Amino acid sequence: MDVLSGKRLLILGANPETIPLVQKANSMGIHTIVTDYTHGAPAKDVASESYDVDGSDVDALVALGKKLKIDGVLVGVADRLIVPYQQVCNKLGLPCYGTEEQCAVFTDKMRFNEECAKYGLKGIPSYSLDANMCEEVVKTIQYPVLIKPSDSNSGKGMTICYKEDELSDAVSHALSYSASKRFLTERYMICDDIFVFYTFVDGTYWPSIIADRFTCKGQNGGSPVCQGARSPSKYADLFMRTVHPKLSKMFQSLQVKNGVLMISAFVENEEFYLYDPGFRLQGEAPNLTAFEMTGFNHLEMLLHFALTGENPYGRETLLPTCTQWGKVAFTIWYLLRPGRIKQIIGLERICNDPSVYQVVTRFEEGDVILPEFVGTESQVFARVYVTCNTFEQLYRKIDELQKNLCILDEEGRSMLLPGVKLQE
Numbered sequence: 001m002d003v004l005s006g007k008r009l010l011i012l013g014a015n016p017e018t019i020p021l022v023q024k025a026n027s028m029g030i031h032t033i034v035t036d037y038t039h040g041a042p043a044k045d046v047a048s049e050s051y052d053v054d055g056s057d058v059d060a061l062v063a064l065g066k067k068l069k070i071d072g073v074l075v076g077v078a079d080r081l082i083v084p085y086q087q088v089c090n091k092l093g094l095p096c097y098g099t100e101e102q103c104a105v106f107t108d109k110m111r112f113n114e115e116c117a118k119y120g121l122k123g124i125p126s127y128s129l130d131a132n133m134c135e136e137v138v139k140t141i142q143y144p145v146l147i148k149p150s151d152s153n154s155g156k157g158m159t160i161c162y163k164e165d166e167l168s169d170a171v172s173h174a175l176s177y178s179a180s181k182r183f184l185t186e187r188y189m190i191c192d193d194i195f196v197f198y199t200f201v202d203g204t205y206w207p208s209i210i211a212d213r214f215t216c217k218g219q220n221g222g223s224p225v226c227q228g229a230r231s232p233s234k235y236a237d238l239f240m241r242t243v244h245p246k247l248s249k250m251f252q253s254l255q256v257k258n259g260v261l262m263i264s265a266f267v268e269n270e271e272f273y274l275y276d277p278g279f280r281l282q283g284e285a286p287n288l289t290a291f292e293m294t295g296f297n298h299l300e301m302l303l304h305f306a307l308t309g310e311n312p313y314g315r316e317t318l319l320p321t322c323t324q325w326g327k328v329a330f331t332i333w334y335l336l337r338p339g340r341i342k343q344i345i346g347l348e349r350i351c352n353d354p355s356v357y358q359v360v361t362r363f364e365e366g367d368v369i370l371p372e373f374v375g376t377e378s379q380v381f382a383r384v385y386v387t388c389n390t391f392e393q394l395y396r397k398i399d400e401l402q403k404n405l406c407i408l409d410e411e412g413r414s415m416l417l418p419g420v421k422l423q424e
Contacts, residue, residue: 005029007071007307010064012055012085014041016362017283018076022046024299030307033068035061043076055081056179061088070094072306077281080151080179082107095309097200097259097302098279105254106261106279109150109184115254116274119246124266124273129185131171138164144188146223147171149178156376158223160188186275191268193224194233197286198247198261199298201313205251207244208290208298210236210322213264214420216335223375227420228398229331230391231289232322235267240321243272258311260287260298283377284331288358288385293325328394332384332401335417336363338371339409346404350384355397358385369415381407381416395422 007030011022014036022043025032034047037054044050053060055078065073065088072094075085086103089096098106105111113123127145129137147170148158157177159170174183197209211231215224233239247263262278281287287298296319304312344365351359361382363369373379384401388394402419409415 002029004304004307006031008033008068009303009307010035010061010068010070010073010088011043011047011076012036012061012073012081012088013076013078014038014043014047014050015077015283016042017281017285017360018043018078019046020285020360021074021076021281021299021303025303028300028303030303033070035064056084058084058087058091062091065092065094072308074302074306075280077283079107079278079280082279095306097257097305099255102254102256103279106277107151108180109148109276110182112274112277115250118253119250121243121246121250122271122273124186124189124275126187127185129167129171131175131181131183133168133171138167141167141185142187146186146188147174148184148186148223149174150182150184151178151180157183158375160223189266189268189273191266192235193264193266194235194239195229195262195264195286196239197282197290198251198263199290199296199301199319200251200256200258200260201301201311203257205248205256206319207240207321208294208296208319209286210239211286211331214422216417225333225335225375225377225379226284227333227335227417228422229284229286230394230422231286231329232325235272236321236323238270239265239272243274258305259302262286283380284333284383285358285360285385286331289329289331289387292357292385292387293322293327293329294319327387327389328391329385329387330394330398332386332398332420334381334384334402334405334407334419336369336373336379336381336407336415337417338369338374339413339415340368341365341407341415342410342412343406343408345406345408347382349404350401353386353397353401355386355388356384356401357387359383360385398422 011034014034032047034050035053075081105115144162157174193213196207199208210233211229212233214228216227217224264276266273407415
């Protein structure tokens with residue numbers, strides 16, 4: 001879009017998953033300015049210019065924005081930067097897709113649970129445990145439970161507890177990742193898991209993706225990590241009938257107009273238990289699947305809005321839901337064990353497969369996967385996006401693609417965790 005050419009955009013966060021956003025902006029002629037407290041963070045390498053400024057330091061970002069005469073601000077995929085993003089936009093008088101209230105509700109798990117309850121939406125059953133470890137509350141806990149920060153993401157700070165003497169360390173771990181120093185103690189759900197990726201265009205909204213999530217569990221007591229996502233979900237129709245109408249009332253009450261929102265949910269006995277909202281682009285990039293299936297470009301939408309305050313799609317007619325695509329899709333997550341990557345074999349073959357429409361890698365040969373990455377999205381080597389005409393074709397292709405990749409450490413051992421296995 002020529003109207004954006006030459007405009008100066010400040011992007012908060014520079015992790016690997018932010019790179020596609022920066023690259024898209026570059027291709028549109030936008031002057032990209034990426035900021036992150038980590039020197040040499042990956043997305044900085046593809047930006048027009050970059051600075052080692054913490055994306056949560058609002059005053060420093062405002063000063064930088066004024067100095068560089070920016071035309072807009074946008075957040076990448078970091079949940080902790082959503083509230084600072086809104087505050088920076090507000091102080092500089094620049095467009096923001098979220099209000100103060102919306103950003104508060106959709107970045108704080110406790111606030112989100114409270115908001116859901118107003119509309120008859122269920123959250124994960126929880127216990128009112130706090131850092132004082134009240135004995136009366138502790139006695140009521142039925143294990144296993146998941147202890148997690150109220151305001152973190154990507155599996156960071158989460159611990160599964162199977163007995164009482166594990167609670168104290170889990171609480172300390174969660175608090176170390178919480179800016180607000182709050183945590184939740186929830187029933188550890190052993191059931192189906194889905195995510196729903198909503199698109200908002202000038203007050204019109206729809207679920208662009210409803211997908212089943214497959215996870216790797218039991219890694220050193222940490223949070224389950226996604227290994228794959230299948231869309232459309234087998235629960236798509238049920239979700240649209242039972243949950244979407246209630247969420248619609250919430251969106252209308254909060255006056256959500258533009259942007260994207262991921263909502264996760266467990267499904268047990270056809271009941272949905274909502275958790276972990278994400279008012280931003282996602283590391284797993286469901287927007288790539290949406291673009292492949294419908295042609296709707298979420299990156300273009302967000303970039304245009306950040307620099308003009310207008311949505312390029314106008315009041316978009318509701319696009320086909322994932323159950324109407326006529327095709328099926330899957331995202332494969334390749335997870336790594338700790339170690340140093342010596343050799344990557346088979347990646348080029350995967351990239352050239354006709355069923356694969358996108359490959360996003362996070363590591364290269366020589367990179368180190370640290371032990372603390374286990375149980376978080378930091379252990380993801382790559383995400384591979386696949387589409388086929390039928391689920392039967394899709395399952396065969398996933399099995400083939402998982403067998404095609406080999407990643408070896410310095411001792412010649414495989415670093416890949418076993419892949420996801422699918423059966424209907």
